Each structure stands twice: as structure tokens, then as C-alpha cells.
Amino acid sequence: xxxxxxxxxxxxxxxxxxxxxxxxxxxxxxxxxxxxxxxxxxxxxxxxxxxxxxxxxxxxxxxxxxxxxxxxxxxxxxxxxxxxxxxxxxxxxxxxxxxxxxxxxxxxxxxxxxxxxxxxxxxxxxxxxxxxxxxxxxxxxxxxxxxxxxxxxxxxxxxxxxxxxxxxxxxxxxxxxxxxxxxxxxxxxxxxxxxxxxxxxxxxxxxxxxxxxxxxx
Amino acid sequence: xxxxxxxxxxxxxxxxxxxxxxxxxxxxxxxxxxxxxxxxxxxxxxxxxxxxxxxxxxxxxxxxxxxxxxxxxxxxxxxxxxxxxxxxxxxxxxxxxxxxxxxxxxxxxxxxxxxxxxxxxxxxxxxxxxxxxxxxxxxxxxxxxxxxxxxxxxxxxxxxxxxxxxxxxxxxxxxxxxxxxxxxxxxxxxxxxxxxxxxxxxxxxxxxxxxxxxxxx
DNA sequence: CTATAAGTTTAGACAAATCTAAAAAAATAT
DNA sequence: ATATTTTTTTAGATTTGTCTAAACTTATAG
Ligand SMILES: [Mn+2]
Ligand SMILES: [Mn+2]
Ligand SMILES: [Mn+2]
Ligand SMILES: [Mn+2]
Numbered sequence: 001x002x003x004x005x006x007x008x009x010x011x012x013x014x015x016x017x018x019x020x021x022x023x024x025x026x027x028x029x030x031x032x033x034x035x036x037x038x039x040x041x042x043x044x045x046x047x048x049x050x051x052x053x054x055x056x057x058x059x060x061x062x063x064x065x066x067x068x069x070x071x072x073x074x075x076x077x078x079x080x081x082x083x084x085x086x087x088x089x090x091x092x093x094x095x096x097x098x099x100x101x102x103x104x105x106x107x108x109x110x111x112x113x114x115x116x117x118x119x120x121x122x123x124x125x126x127x128x129x130x131x132x133x134x135x136x137x138x139x140x141x142x143x144x145x146x147x148x149x150x151x152x153x154x155x156x157x158x159x160x161x162x163x164x165x166x167x168x169x170x171x172x173x174x175x176x177x178x179x180x181x182x183x184x185x186x187x188x189x190x191x192x193x194x195x196x197x198x199x200x201x202x203x204x205x206x207x208x209x210x211x212x213x214x215x216x217x
Numbered sequence: 218x219x220x221x222x223x224x225x226x227x228x229x230x231x232x233x234x235x236x237x238x239x240x241x242x243x244x245x246x247x248x249x250x251x252x253x254x255x256x257x258x259x260x261x262x263x264x265x266x267x268x269x270x271x272x273x274x275x276x277x278x279x280x281x282x283x284x285x286x287x288x289x290x291x292x293x294x295x296x297x298x299x300x301x302x303x304x305x306x307x308x309x310x311x312x313x314x315x316x317x318x319x320x321x322x323x324x325x326x327x328x329x330x331x332x333x334x335x336x337x338x339x340x341x342x343x344x345x346x347x348x349x350x351x352x353x354x355x356x357x358x359x360x361x362x363x364x365x366x367x368x369x370x371x372x373x374x375x376x377x378x379x380x381x382x383x384x385x386x387x388x389x390x391x392x393x394x395x396x397x398x399x400x401x402x403x404x405x406x407x408x409x410x411x412x413x414x415x416x417x418x419x420x421x422x423x424x425x426x427x428x429x430x431x432x433x434x
Numbered sequence: 435c436t437a438t439a440a441g442t443t444t445a446g447a448c449a450a451a452t453c454t455a456a457a458a459a460a461a462t463a464t
Numbered sequence: 465a466t467a468t469t470t471t472t473t474t475a476g477a478t479t480t481g482t483c484t485a486a487a488c489t490t491a492t493a494g
Contacts, residue, residue, distance in 0.1 A: 037471075037472065039453070040472090099325045255482085
């Protein structure tokens with residue numbers, strides 16, 4: 001069983017490794033975990049001793065099979081708790097991440113299975129991210145960034161790739177929430193900002209925002 | 218804000234001080250918290266520095282007003298989570314304590330207020346213990362031990378004063394659960410064991426068990 | 435009232451996770 | 465190819481919470 005801290009490292013390494021084959025770098029981990037590179041090196045050694053990561057000096061780290069399983073489990077817990085907070089306790093989607101950061105470390109496997117059942121086995125968390133099942137299986141459908149669409153394209157909002165509170169609150173305010181249908185009406189030449197129609201309203205989002213909205217056509 | 222460990226000490230000191238005016242003793246704390254007396258002394262000093270306990274060497278500790286508030290808050294969280302686990306996730310009353318020991322340390326006050334609301338502001342936990350309200354107010358009705366009743370006395374089971382899994386499972390098995398009405402039919406001379414009728418059945422419980430069942434007449 | 439026992443504290447050490455500063459390796463630029 | 469910059473690691477210190485062994489205080493028994 002891993003400590004609270006070890007779990008945080010595993011999860012960060014997992015996220016850093018998601019869309020790449022290359023190893024996670026010390027500095028990248030340090031930045032995400034809000035610590036110093038020296039501390040990361042220490043922890044990496046410890047995780048390597050426990051066979052949770054493969055580590056070669058100066059070459060970064062990769063999760064082993066067993067490390068990856070542990071990480072996916074943490075992700076599962078995090079996302080199930082987020083669903084609970086939004087669906088049952090009526091938190092908004094921008095308020096749940098920090099609380100889930102704590103709840104994800106509660107160890108009882110029985111608790112998570114029952115929570116999953118209580119929530120009716122949700123497939124996605126409030127941000128559209130897939131929830132691994134109890135065997136660690138994970139839907140890895142990849143959605144298209146809104147910023148890749150062309151004028152006239154239609155689609156459904158399926159997720160976001162940025163989870164900060166300001167960003168999520170902004171989306172909420174302009175009505176860009178999960179499940180909504182959108183159609184691109186224009187892409188501004190000058191700044192690449194996207195004009196789109198959603199529920200009979202016309203709104204404009206910056207290219208920066210559009211990059212972090214995930215669409216299913 | 219207190220650490221996980223500090224919170225555990227505060228809670229134990231609170232429980233040890235409940236039915237007494239005298240200070241909590243080092244060894245008693247050590248035993249409850251599964252540590253050594255020397256460690257307790259160290260932690261007590263730290264809590265005293267933080268004005269959470271009053272401490273005079275060799276004289277034990279008492280919670281200050283602020284320490285007591287913190288402790289009651291932890292008790293509130295513990296008991297609300299226990300209700301959640303039993304009412305919403307269908308855990309049995311003997312299965313929830315250890316999980317609640319972890320959940321009680323999740324810090325968000327907003328989370329607890331919403332959980333309280335979600336559970337419809339329960340007054341008691343699954344073991345009959347009162348849940349402090351958000352201002353720390355706590356129903357301190359004292360119930361009578363089943364072992365104090367005389368032949369012919371009737372009453373309702375309101376709580377237990379022993380929370381071990383074996384004990385709770387035993388009560389479950391013989392049908393002595395919260396809210397049930399009982400009537401004492403005989404008290405055995407030989408061993409003081411109690412014969413009682415409950416839902417038209419006759420059962421016998423040892424004096425030791427009877428001491429830990431709390432009754433409202 | 436003194437001797438012994440029980441309970442508590444101190445001193446010094448240790449493990450986990452962190453940090454700063456300096457050294458070493460790798461990447462990049464000229 | 466060499467110099468410079470960036471990244472990573474090491475060395476040594478620090479903090480939190482723990483431990484053992486020894487010293488000290490308080491309680492108890494004769
Ligand atoms: Mn999150
Ligand atoms: Mn999420
Ligand atoms: Mn409990
Ligand atoms: Mn309880």
C-alpha cells in the first residue's frame with residue numbers, strides 16, 4: 001500500500017505520460033506536484049525500489065505495470081468522488097477538484113465499489129473524463145478540440161482539457177457545458193476566435209478557450 | 218488547521234474527557250492511539266503550544282475551549298460519514314468505523330455542510346451517538362445501561378457504548394438493534410445475565426453485553 | 435515515613451518527506 | 465568542438481511524528 005504522498009506522485013506521472021511514449025521528466029513532475037526537483041528525485045528512487053516506476057538516472061521515469069494500475073485506481077477514485085460531489089451534493093463542476101484530491105486517498109476498496117454502485121456506475125466525471133472500471137479498464141475515445149473545427153461543423157460538447165476554476169466558471173457562464181450541441185458559424189481571421197451557435201444563441205470564444213473544449217462530431 | 222495526527226489526538230482526548238472532570242492521562246491516550254507514552258508527551262506539548270490543550274507536567278491534559286471545538290468538529294465529521302456509509306452505501310453498522318476514521322480528516326467545511334443536508338440533518342449516527350450540529354451543539358441526553366434495568370422494565374434501544382465489530386455483529390445476530398423495544402423478563406442470579414423479550418422472542422444476553430446497550434425507558 | 439511500583443518526561447535516535455546549495459550530466463548554441 | 469545553459473542528482477540539513485532507554489515524579493503499600 002502506498003502513502004498519500006506516493007499516490008500523488010504516481011498520479012502525476014500517470015497524467016504526464018498519458019499522451020506520450022516518452023518518460024516523465026523530473027522538473028515536470030516537480031512543477032505539477034508543487035515541490036522541488038531534488039525532492040522528486042528522492043521520491044522517484046523510492047518508487048523505483050518499490051517497482052512502481054522504471055527509472056534510469058537523468059532519463060526520467062515511466063510507470064511499471066503495477067505502478068500504472070495503482071495510478072489508474074487513484075484516478076478512478078478521484079473521478080467517482082467528483083461525480084458524487086456534483087450529482088449528490090450539488091457542487092458545481094468547478095468546485096470539486098480540490099475536495100476530490102483529498103477523498104481520492106481514502107483506501108477502502110469496498111467503499112469505492114459501493115460508491116460506484118450508488119452513483120449507478122457512471123462512465124464519465126463532471127468534466128467529461130472517463131472513469132476507469134474496477135478492473136482498471138478505461139474508455140479512451142479521443143475527442144476533437146473545438147479549435148480544430150471548421151465553419152459549419154456541428155458537434156456535442158464532451159469534455160474539457162483544462163480544469164481550472166476560472167476556466168470552468170467561464171464556460172458555465174457562456175453556457176458551454178457538457179452535452180450541449182454547438183455549430184460553428186464563423187472563425188474570425190484576425191484572432192482565430194470562434195463564433196458558434198448554441199441553443200439559438202450566438203456566442204464567441206477565444207481560440208485559447210476553444211483549444212480546451214472537446215467535441216464529438 | 219491541524220494535521221491528521223493532531224486531529225486524532227484531539228479526538229481521543231475529547232473522548233477520554235467525556236464522562237469525567239479529571240484530566241486525560243498520558244498512558245490512557247497512548248493506549249487508545251496505539252502509540253508510546255513518550256510520543257504522547259511530545260504531541261501534548263505541541264498541542265499545548267497551539268493552545269489546544271491545557272497541560273501541566275505529570276498532571277495530564279484537558280482540552281481548551283478551542284481544542285474542544287476542534288474535537289467536536291472531528292466527531293461531527295466522523296458520525297456524519299458513518300450515517301452516509303450506512304444509509305446511502307448500505308454498509309452494516311459494524312463496518313463503518315474504520316472508513317469513517319479516514320473520512321473524518323477531509324478538511325472542507327462546505328463538504329460537511331452539504332453532506333449533512335444530503336443526509337437530511339441526522340441527529341444520531343448508526344450507533345446511536347449524537348451528531349453535533351454545525352455550531353458544535355450536541356444533544357447530551359444520557360441513556361440507561363440495559364444492565365441497570367430490573368425485571369419487568371420496558372425500554373427502547375437507543376445506542377451502544379462499545380463499537381467493536383464483534384460486539385455489533387453479535388447484537389445484530391440476536392436482533393438487538395437501534396429502535397427496538399425490549400422488556401426484561403428475568404435477571405439470572407447466578408451470572409447476572411439478562412433474559413429479555415424482543416419482538417415476541419425471548420433472548421438471553423450476558424451481563425457484559427447488557428452493560429454496553431443503552432436504553433430509554 | 436520510607437521503599438517500591440506505576441506513570442510520565444527527557445534525551446537521543448530514526449524514518450518520511452522536504453529543502454538549499456553545490457556538483458554532475460545532458461542539451462543547446464556558437 | 466567547445467562553451468553555455470538547462471536539467472538532474474547528490475550532500476547535508478530540517479520538520480513531523482515516532483521509538484527506546486534512562487531519569488524523574490507521583491502514587492501506593494507496608
Ligand atoms: Mn479533478
Ligand atoms: Mn475531473
Ligand atoms: Mn465510529
Ligand atoms: Mn459511531
